[in-house]
Amino acid sequence: METKRSPRILVFSTEKISDPGIDQAGLRKIHYSPSVYVISLPCSSGIKPRWVLHALKKGFDGIFIAADGHECSFSPHCAELTNNIIVECQRRMKEENFNPKRIRMAALCSVCAEPFASHMANFSKILAELES
Amino acid sequence: MEEKQEKKRIGVYICHCGGNISDYVDVEQLRDIVSNEKNVVISKNVMFACADSNQKEMIKDIQEEQLDGIVVASCSPKLHLHTFRNVAERAGLNPYNYVQVNVREQCSWAHSDHPDQASYKAAGLIRAGIKRVSHSEALENIQIKAHKSVVIIGAGVSGMRASIDLARMGNQVFLIEKEANAGGQIAGKGKLFPTEQTGKMVVDTLMDQIRRLPNITLFTEARVAKVTGSIGNFKVDIVIQKAQDETISLQAGSILVTTGYETYTPKEGEFGFQTSPRVITLDVFDRMIRECEGKLVYDKKQVSSVAFIYCVGMRQSKGDNKYCSRTCCTSTIHSSLVMHEKFPRIRALHLYRDIRTYGKQEMLYEKSSKAGDIYLMFQEQHPPHVESSGDQMKITVKDHLTGKQELDVKVDLVVLVTGMVPRTDSNQVAELLKIPVGSDKFYNEIHPKLRPVETVINGVFLGGSCQGPKNISESVQSSLSAAAKINAIIRKETIELEPIIARIDAEKCTWCGKCQEVCEYDAIFQVETNGKLVAAVNEAVCKGCGICTPVCPYDAIDLIQYTNQEIEGMIDGFAQDVELKAREREEGAAHEEGGVMMKDFPQLWRSIMDVLDEGPKTIPQIALKLSQPAELITWHMMTMNKYFIVEPAGIDENDEYYRYQLKNKA
Ligand SMILES: Cc1cc2nc3c(=O)[nH]c(=O)nc-3n(C[C@H](O)[C@H](O)[C@H](O)COP(=O)(O)OP(=O)(O)OC[C@H]3O[C@@H](n4cnc5c(N)ncnc54)[C@H](O)[C@@H]3O)c2cc1C
Ligand code: SF4
Ligand code: SF4
Ligand code: SF4
Numbered sequence: 001m002e003t004k005r006s007p008r009i010l011v012f013s014t015e016k017i018s019d020p021g022i023d024q025a026g027l028r029k030i031h032y033s034p035s036v037y038v039i040s041l042p043c044s045s046g047i048k049p050r051w052v053l054h055a056l057k058k059g060f061d062g063i064f065i066a067a068d069g070h071e072c073s074f075s076p077h078c079a080e081l082t083n084n085i086i087v088e089c090q091r092r093m094k095e096e097n098f099n100p101k102r103i104r105m106a107a108l109c110s111v112c113a114e115p116f117a118s119h120m121a122n123f124s125k126i127l128a129e130l131e132s
Numbered sequence: 133m134e135e136k137q138e139k140k141r142i143g144v145y146i147c148h149c150g151g152n153i154s155d156y157v158d159v160e161q162l163r164d165i166v167s168n169e170k171n172v173v174i175s176k177n178v179m180f181a182c183a184d185s186n187q188k189e190m191i192k193d194i195q196e197e198q199l200d201g202i203v204v205a206s207c208s209p210k211l212h213l214h215t216f217r218n219v220a221e222r223a224g225l226n227p228y229n230y231v232q233v234n235v236r237e238q239c240s241w242a243h244s245d246h247p248d249q250a251s252y253k254a255a256g257l258i259r260a261g262i263k264r265v266s267h268s269e270a271l272e273n274i275q276i277k278a279h280k281s282v283v284i285i286g287a288g289v290s291g292m293r294a295s296i297d298l299a300r301m302g303n304q305v306f307l308i309e310k311e312a313n314a315g316g317q318i319a320g321k322g323k324l325f326p327t328e329q330t331g332k333m334v335v336d337t338l339m340d341q342i343r344r345l346p347n348i349t350l351f352t353e354a355r356v357a358k359v360t361g362s363i364g365n366f367k368v369d370i371v372i373q374k375a376q377d378e379t380i381s382l383q384a385g386s387i388l389v390t391t392g393y394e395t396y397t398p399k400e401g402e403f404g405f406q407t408s409p410r411v412i413t414l415d416v417f418d419r420m421i422r423e424c425e426g427k428l429v430y431d432k433k434q435v436s437s438v439a440f441i442y443c444v445g446m447r448q449s450k451g452d453n454k455y456c457s458r459t460c461c462t463s464t465i466h467s468s469l470v471m472h473e474k475f476p477r478i479r480a481l482h483l484y485r486d487i488r489t490y491g492k493q494e495m496l497y498e499k500s501s502k503a504g505d506i507y508l509m510f511q512e513q514h515p516p517h518v519e520s521s522g523d524q525m526k527i528t529v530k531d532h533l534t535g536k537q538e539l540d541v542k543v544d545l546v547v548l549v550t551g552m553v554p555r556t557d558s559n560q561v562a563e564l565l566k567i568p569v570g571s572d573k574f575y576n577e578i579h580p581k582l583r584p585v586e587t588v589i590n591g592v593f594l595g596g597s598c599q600g601p602k603n604i605s606e607s608v609q610s611s612l613s614a615a616a617k618i619n620a621i622i623r624k625e626t627i628e629l630e631p632i633i634a635r636i637d638a639e640k641c642t643w644c645g646k647c648q649e650v651c652e653y654d655a656i657f658q659v660e661t662n663g664k665l666v667a668a669v670n671e672a673v674c675k676g677c678g679i680c681t682p683v684c685p686y687d688a689i690d691l692i693q694y695t696n697q698e699i700e701g702m703i704d705g706f707a708q709d710v711e712l713k714a715r716e717r718e719e720g721a722a723h724e725e726g727g728v729m730m731k732d733f734p735q736l737w738r739s740i741m742d743v744l745d746e747g748p749k750t751i752p753q754i755a756l757k758l759s760q761p762a763e764l765i766t767w768h769m770m771t772m773n774k775y776f777i778v779e780p781a782g783i784d785e786n787d788e789y790y791r792y793q794l795k796n797k798a
Contacts, residue, residue: 005249010703023208026237034249037256037706038238041694042632046678050687054700058707073568073588074677075652085682 006033007061007127009120012047013108015040016073018066021112030113032120036064043074044105045081049089056098062127063089064119065105079107099130139201139229139266143174143193144258147181147206149236150771156240158251158715162205165255165710169262173197179767181206187219194223201225201265205233205258226270228631228693233261251712260705267697273628274671278364278385280304280622285356285561288316289604290596290611291390292338297615298388299345303622306382307342307350308370314339314350316392317597318604322422325466325496325603330422334604351380359387359564362673363591364627385622386591388614389575391561393597396445396453396550403441403548404518410525411518411546414440414464421471428475430545435478437543438471439527440464441516442484446551449512455572457551457601461486462493464549465500472503480505481541483516483529509533518546552601565592566653574600585614590629590672593618632693633674634681640688641666647680647689656680736760736768737777741794748781750789 013019019040025032041047044067052063065082072078082105090100104126106119144166148154159177167175174193178186181204193199202225204216209232217227235254243250280303284291287309295305307314314335318324321331342348351372357379358369364385372378395415398405405411409431412420417438420430428435442464446457461484468480482505489497501507509532510516516529524542531537554573555561562569567587570576575594578586585593595611596602602610621627634655636647643665648656655673658665667688678691690696736758743749743757751769755762769792772778781793 008707010706019208020210023210023234023237026239026242029241029244031245032242034239034243034246034253037253037260038234039699039702041678042691043677043679046681046691046694048682048687048696048699050696051699051703055703055707058703060703060707074675075650075679077652078679081650081679088682 006035006124007131008035008059009033009037009062009064009123009127010055010060011036011038011064011066012044012051013038013040013066014044014068014072015042017068017110018044018108018112018116020110021108022066022116024111025113025116028113030117032117033124035124036120043072043078044068045072045075045078045085047082047085049085049092052089052103053092053096053098056093056096056102061102061131062123063103064123065103066108066116067105068107070107101126101130138171139268140171141173141197141199142169142171142201142203142262142265143176143190143197143199144169144172144203144262145176145178145181145186145190145205146235146258147204148177148179149206149240150180150767151775152771153206153236153240156244156247156250157235157254158247158712159254161712161715162251162255162258165712166258166262169259171266172262174199179764182212182215183763183767185763187215190216190219191223194220194225199225201229201231201268203231203233203258203261203265205235205254205261207236208234208238228271229265229268231261231265231268233257248712248715251715252710255710255712256706256708258705259708259710260702263701263705264698267695267701269692271631271692274631274633276364276627276629276672278622278625278627279366279383280625281306281382281384282386282388282618282622283308283356283366283368283382283384284388284390286310286316286389286391286596286598287314287350287352288390288392288596288607289318289334289338290392290598290607291316291388292335292342293608294388294390294595294611294615295348296338296341296345297612298619299348301615301619301623303347303619305345305348306368306384307348308354308356309350309352310355312352314342314352317395320419322418323466323470325462326492326605356561356564362670363629364622364672366591385627386593386618387565388593388595388611388618389561389565389567389587389598390595390611391555391558391598393552393574393601394555396457396553398444398548398550403444403516404520404525404546405548408518408520408525408546410520410544411548413444413548413550414460414467415550417545417547418467421467421474424475428471428478433523433544435475435544437479437481438468438545438547439481439483439525439541439543440468440547440549441518441527442482442549443512444548444550445553447485447512453551453553453572455601456488457553458488458490459601459603460549460551461488462496462603464547465489465493465496465505468500468505469496469503479543481527481543482507483510483527484508485510485512508539552597555598558598565589567592567594572600574598585610585617591621627672629672630676632676632691633671634669634676634678634689634691636667636669637688637690638662638664638666638668640686641684642686643667644685646683646685650679650683652677652679736764737772740765740768740772741777744778744792744794748791748793750784750791752789754792 067082220227220230295307318331353373357371361367366384368382401407514530568576593614595614596607659668681689755765778792779795781791
């Protein structure tokens with residue numbers, strides 16, 4: 001079965017905060033691209049850059065980090081720490097010839113169903129443009 | 133890090149969820165694809181994975197097939213992670229060798245507009261689950277020694293009551309009070325609702341019980357200076373004010389915070405407070421009632437009329453205190469009644485925004501209205517104006533209920549109903565204990581409904597009005613529930629914790645200290661192994677956030693359950709291509725029912741609908757007609773009911789079963 005597939009996106013979400021928002025998008029049948037795959041972690045500041053690189057090498061077109069931002073129950077510095085991780089990822093992505101635009105972050109909360117879907121639509125568009 | 137043995141006998145269960153998944157995702161084809169995956173020995177479709185009958189089936193499979201890992205592809209783990217962990221445990225499989233894959237919320241529902249692509253994605257999700265489970269470790273909960281002692285901070289009614297229960301349950305209790313006496317806010321109050329005991333009586337009774345319990349130590353004029361350690365083993369340093377301050381170190385398995393509240397102090401000029409002579413707060417008024425004899429006198433003048441202004445400093449749309457203090461309406465009405473009882477013939481005017489005498493407290497409101505008290509409602513944007521007028525106070529107020537008429541009233545005394553606000557030093561305690569404060573600046577529990585007295589810090593609990601406005605009964609309820617929780621934890625003198633924590637590979641670590649810097653919980657410390665300084669994790673303190681894992685320059689840290697192998701295995705699973713055949717569909721076009729797009733009714737639904745065409749039937753009747761087990765029919769009927777295909781049609785003549793009929797049978 002060969003269908004034209006939209007860009008593959010790997011989302012790192014967090015179990016307590018953004019995951020419920022993503023679940024809610026499904027529950028309310030707010031559709032987003034079926035090429036979006038989600039891995040949930042306790043905290044967005046625990047993402048290892050090597051996982052990001054691994055995903056890109058395995059054919060993912062983009063990585064989206066659904067961060068906890070100021071809602072994080074683990075660390076008041078979460079937004080800053082997650083941002084540091086993105087900076088490090090981008091440094092390594094450049095070394096490996098991946099466009100740094102392939103990683104993106106946004107704060108999502110536990111009721112962010114529509115925002116999640118629209119982030120996915122925007123990011124898919126950006127990634128599709130990178131291809132052309 | 134030690135190489136983990138890959139799982140060799142994996143069982144995979146792919147759920148229909150009664151159509152919620154299988155309407156969009158080709159679960160049968162996925163089952164066949166998965167059965168060819170490496171190390172998968174069982175691959176099954178189930179109608180409802182969470183159903184009791186399926187749980188039993190899984191237990192049987194795990195035991196008979198000696199499964200060493202299971203994957204359930206169904207709904208969100210938020211719903212059933214613990215259900216299936218329990219299934220694993222009951223079957224003798226380690227609960228951490230089970231992985232839940234979300235093919236409903238994050239697949240069939242999210243992509244119901246693209247069923248083919250949903251099936252493709254589900255294949256990736258399930259393969260990721262299989263990879264993850266094959267790298268999963270059997271984990272044992274962490275066991276920690278616990279002191280059978282509790283530090284309670286704050287000896288108001290909440291702390292006192294909790295200390296008595298905890299002591300009676302056999303624990304050592306250290307009760308810390310910063311003032312010279314225990315009792316807190318009620319100690320100085322007169323008669324209290326609903327029992328009409330005075331504050332002093334309540335406090336004396338509690339104090340008497342405390343004195344009789346040798347395992348309670350009350351420290352007064354004492355403050356907490358430092359807290360270290362963690363659940364089971366906190367070390368709390370307190371400083372006792374004396375001519376020479378004395379510091380004492382206490383050891384405790386758990387800490388209960390019952391530091392209470394303060395009353396709001398009106399700003400200068402707020403309703404004439406401090407700028408007009410005859411404006412006082414409810415606290416002062418209560419004291420006056422208690423202390424005056426024969427007649428009520430304020431500032432040498434007999435009081436024959438009082439106006440209460442409600443919600444002062446509370447429910448501010450533009451201030452700090454957005455919340456309702458919820459006890460003050462009742463306190464005020466109660467004070468007014470106590471006043472009438474002691475000093476008959478004083479007129480009372482209540483200027484309120486809303487009256488919130490919830491529950492039985494409503495009776496007090498009724499009693500006060502019958503006693504002739506006058507109630508006038510004002511709106512926040514038109515607050516009463518207060519000014520002095522001779523030896524009286526003049527209040528101008530827009531009566532909201534009678535056509536916004538402006539009224540002038542003269543009274544001898546204005547009482548400002550000030551509510552409960554957080555303690556000014558609450559941040560200090562929060563910082564010592566690392567517990568969060570909410571936007572209202574009271575302490576925050578983990579979850580207001582599900583975990584109402586726990587904080588994010590394991591072993592630290594909240595009780596009473598330090599969490600938000602509460603009356604005595606509510607304060608004591610919460611502190612006693614915290615006491616019960618604490619006792620359950622420290623009673624056995626060992627504590628079990630979830631083993632999701634960071635783990636450091638001592639071979640790779642060079643002790644650069646980077647992980648220690650980012651850990652918010654001081655969970656990382658230095659140890660010497662084989663003559664080398666390396667980092668180690670304090671199991672009891674680690675919260676399992678994983679924040680330390682990306683900062684290590686040598687990739688020496690893994691978060692258990694989220695190791696490189698597990699996460700990268702999942703990514704591999706997602707990325708693997710899959711050949712899917714176009715789904716073989718049963719006859720029948722897409723169908724709109726109750727606003728829900730139903731693709732392809734399962735054949736059984738058509739049969740059920742045919743049976744119901746004859747008229748309403750019960751589930752046993754349908755089952756009999758179709759020669760199917762009643763349980764199966766129940767599952768389908770529930771789903772059909774949910775999608776508005778059938779509806780209940782009353783109970784049968786034996787008063788036993790519901791009948792169902794077709795919904796749109798016109
Ligand atoms: C005007 C008014 C009238 C009321 N009337 C009634 C009534 O009639 N009936 C009723 O049921 N409720 C009434 N209430 C509510 C009642 O006062 C509270 O429910 C009750 O006092 C809550 O008890 P608590 O122990 O939680 O807090 P508190 O009474 O505030 O006690 C907290 C204690 O902790 C101590 N503390 C604080 N910080 C520290 C620290 N850092 N270290 C050590 N110690 C510390 C304080 O000194 C205090 O002793 C009224 C409230 C108000 C405002
Ligand atoms: S309890 Fe009554 S007086 Fe107190 S804040 Fe709420 S509405 Fe206002
Ligand atoms: S960051 Fe890594 S190398 Fe540095 S101390 Fe921690 S574990 Fe060791
Ligand atoms: S996982 Fe979090 S709490 Fe545990 S050691 Fe690492 S940073 Fe500290």
